[in-house]
Amino acid sequence: MRGLARRLVTIVAAGLTVALVAGCGSSLEEDQQGAASGPVKVGLLVPKSGVYAPLGRDMENGFRMYLEAKGGKLGGRTVEVVVADEGGGPDTGVPAAQKLLQQDKVTILVGIVNSAVALGVRDLVADSKVPLIVANAGANAITGEQRSDYVWRTSFANGEVAAALGEYVAGQVKGGKVFLAAPDYAAGKEATAGFQETFEAAGGQVAGTELTPFGTTTNFQPYLARIQRSGAKAAYCFYAGAEAVAFVKQYQQFGLSSKIPLYCSGFATEGGVLKAQGDAALGIRTSLHYSDQIDNPTNKEFVVDYRAGYGDAPTVYAVQAYDAAAVLDQALAKGATGDAIVEGLKGVGEIDSPRGPWRFNDGHGPDQIYYLRETKKQGGTTVNAVVQPLTGS
């Protein structure tokens, strides 16, 4: 009996192997022939589960909105979008990228919220010569000096968003010290370092830095007590998601918001978290490369269309993915193989984005305006009102 079963298994396995090998062969041939004529496959790698799922939803909305406005074509070529779930981190995100590259054989990869996923995917895309357009992940090392031909970014670098705020805050506190707080992981450290560099260059002094355990801190009272004790004139923070809600609410509940003005990287008051913070968020000043309140014709039209399509105000995450589609629209006009798209990306000119005009810099990141925003009540809802541009391009 057992011998028979084993032999059966061997035969079935052998049959399967033959079928698989044959299948692979034929799909490879198809790929090489079909590249010129068939639809271009875009792999959209965004979180559909886990803590970043709201960001993933906004990014998918932004990308699809641009695509639909162009009748499903980018650069004159029909585009087929394959979505994969990035999940909460590299343990789910990197395998999802591998699936898009190897099984779905996408021509371009777009998306990625988590920096660790982006850094894990960077070498994969270079090996398979598939261009990657990062539409959120902010690790400094994704672009700039360590850039790769195949990796481009339409979003931001953590350090840049924070650095944009340094000089302004130094001018506001007039010699007073500033306390820095951020979660204890790569993005938090890059943000505080970026802020500290421009802040100290403008004559500012740091009262202290608090790096809180990432992802496990729910009660910020001990850190808030340290900020109060330090005698700081103002505080800078980098938080996102649930931590941003808890930090901002507790900053108000423990009476700090009326005495020590709070400055943040804009993610702390962007999208869903701003709703959850309620009135506690009022008066916070942040730096970011987008706000749905920006007063330019492109943005006004974008906000109206986005609201009509998705029933809510657009976020920076939606714009970053919308612009990724705009970039591809230009790049795909040149060709639809991996290397042709890279050449196309090198030639992309100015993008007329809802965030204002921007273009790629030599480091493959966006050369863009950062805005100073202040959270204000407007007709019953809290918005990120634009105060002034912080840096010009």
Add this chain to the structure above:
Amino acid sequence: MPAWLGDNLITIIDGVAFGVLLFTIAVGLSLVFGIMDVLNLAHGALYLVGAYLAVRFAGDGQATAWAFLAAGLAAVVVGAAAGAGLAVLARPLGRRGHLDQALLTLGVALVVGDLLSARFGNDVQSVPPPAFLAGGVSIAGREYPSYRLAVIVAGLALAVLVYALVERSRAGALVRATVADAPMVRALGVDTGRLVVAVFAFGVVLACLGGVLGAPVLGAYPGLDERVLILGLVVVVLGGLGSVPGAFLGAMVIGQVEVLGVSLLPQYASFLVFGTMAVVLLLRPTGMLGRARKPG
């Protein structure tokens, strides 16, 4: 050291508030483990159910005392039903060891977590405290949110109630007797099966109530369930399994470690809780007030 105390008074009070919140979460976990020998890994998910009940009843500008009362009543009903259901599900696994129970309850936790995010979305939800507790009071020159003081009062009341029920009532005596020697209680003619369902339901009701009570402090979002479960498990292990005073002591210690400890030694914030647990387990492997369990 009056100067030191003045500086840290708020922090110590906050440690107490965090501690009583942890107690409401941990005591149910402790009782269920103590009496049924079931490690209920769905406990955190049921805390989150309570938190979302608070969102449903008291979120979006309808945060009145009545709304919180309604959320609390709903938590009792939902918690009792969910607890009884879990007890029935877990019963056939009684003889199959902890791993099978962990698989069952972890599965329930994942399903409940996904259902909640399907119903309420993945965004962070916050619940404002009831209007009359929305402000703050000044203690030693620092502002402290009134709601957290109310959490201390409500949590202590709950602790006294649970203590009276478990340690001073006839039903509680039966429960404790079952923890000590279930076959003997059965031999005396008591249906321990029904007792077990009741304790399970009671434990889960406490988790759901904890969720309602904690919602204005911790909010509600996917992933909060795991964080709450881990802290609850630490408290239970620290205090001793199946002991109400143990759970209270454990919660108070972890509350101070999480708040005062972090304030004094912020650079060790990530390690303080588990470091404390490791030290206590080295000195007293059964927990601070735990008794050695009878084999079998």
